[in-house]
């Protein structure tokens with residue numbers, strides 16, 4: 001009996017062939033495949049510029065750094081996210097402030113953002129949790145009114161569409177949007193990420209920062225004594241993606257719409273299977289949106305069940321089923337307790353949600369039989 005993880009990559013022979021061809025080419029590190037991948041991401045999302053990088057975390061770091069926000073200013077983000085959404089602010093001297101989530105979408109609530117605004121707020125990082133778009137029209141309106149910059153953390157949301165029908169990643173509601181291509185995400189490059197933007201200045205800055213802040217462009221250098229010469233114009237990092245990863249990314253991106261159809265079908269099957277179970281709350285799709293679900297998160301009434309979440313996860317695991325918890329509210333993490341002003345109790349909706357949430361297996365390569373095993377196992381464990 002094979003173990004069914006909560007998420008995993010979907011790799012076929014076309015992907016293998018693409019990587020193999022790159023291995024046999026002249027470029028292993030950043031080369032023509034990276035540029036091709038960036039163009040493919042622009043074509044797919046509709047954004048003008050793309051900078052492919054080594055991870056979603058690197059993408060967030062570059063995005064915040066490129067905005068050059070005042071040190072000590074505040075960035076508002078969701079507590080219901082991976083730590084990287086907030087950490088990227090800290091890397092740049094911005095203080096994360098956590099605004100509570102909406103109890104239905106589990107995304108950051110625009111009303112909660114409005115309540116956390118101060119004269120010192122410079123940034124909102126909205127997270128499209130589980131692949132469902134956050135309320136970007138409302139967030140963009142707040143940002144306009146208060147002259148704030150906006151980043152969309154779309155680590156979960158490549159392939160998703162806003163209620164207006166356009167694709168997440170087109171940056172029509174934000175300055176920058178980031179993706180992650182970790183293997184549990186909807187498409188993968190092994191490790192990897194990308195930042196999308198429509199702003200040519202931000203784009204140029206991120207190109208520099210991706211590679212140590214070094215330029216070989218004669219137009220950017222103060223002198224040009226010879227072909228060996230380069231200048232370090234800013235303090236950047238080594239966040240480059242390799243051509244092998246980009247080749248995999250191009251191949252995976254070509255299948256994203258198929259991945260989306262499959263993921264949505266699995267979500268619909270789960271929703272139907274659990275609809276009448278009084279212990280389970282299934283996810284609600286954001287009205288009008290077409291989400292490319294990265295996670296399938298149910299809320300389980302463990303109190304009524306009379307079993308702890310740890311016991312349920314253990315009993316699922318004994319039946320060969322993986323599950324996971326997304327997310328421990330970031331503001332309750334020990335580091336944030338020590339360094340930020342947030343305290344447990346500050347985001348009660350996210351904290352209540354965390355007590356009940358459980359992510360069940362969802363990946364495009366999951367077969368119907370495997371999904372039936374998950375449904376049967378959960379029904380059995382919940383009695």
Ligand SMILES: Cc1ncc(COP(=O)(O)O)c(C=O)c1O
Nearest residue numbers: 055056057081082084155180182
């Ligand atoms: C919401 C969110 N943002 C950012 C990241 C960071 O992405 P990566 O793991 O590629 O660095 C993740 C990764 O899980 C994530 O879930």
